[in-house]
Amino acid sequence: MAELPPCPQCKSSFAYQMDALLVCPECGHEWNADEKTDDTDTFIVRDASGNILVDGDSVVTIKTLPVKGSSQSIKAGTKVRNIRLVDSDHNIDCKIDGFGAMALKSEFVKKA
Secondary structure: OOOOOOOOOOOOOOOEEEOOEEEOOOOOOEEEOOOOOOOOOOOOEEOOOOOEEOOOOOEEEOOOEEOOOOOOEEOOOOEEOOOEEOOOOOOEEEEEOOOEEEEEOHHHEEEO
């Protein structure tokens, strides 16, 4: 008997075949075994214009951003080079000249 793949939702190994579909008895998910499933858990970060950002991109701030704990703010139009994407609320880690290491939200930047 052929080994059936685990459930793509709950990863249960108790999946069984019903006609052309595979069924998971634990979560009730049904899927077609012939369809290609996306096993990668990657997240996509988009800028304010909807462009997809990747590690190493350069971005420009679109509005003046206040810096917590500082009397200065990051002016609109400030270019930030070599960003790093992280999976959190502030999804861009970067270094800004004059400020140091910062975390920015992607909704306040656009790709340069």
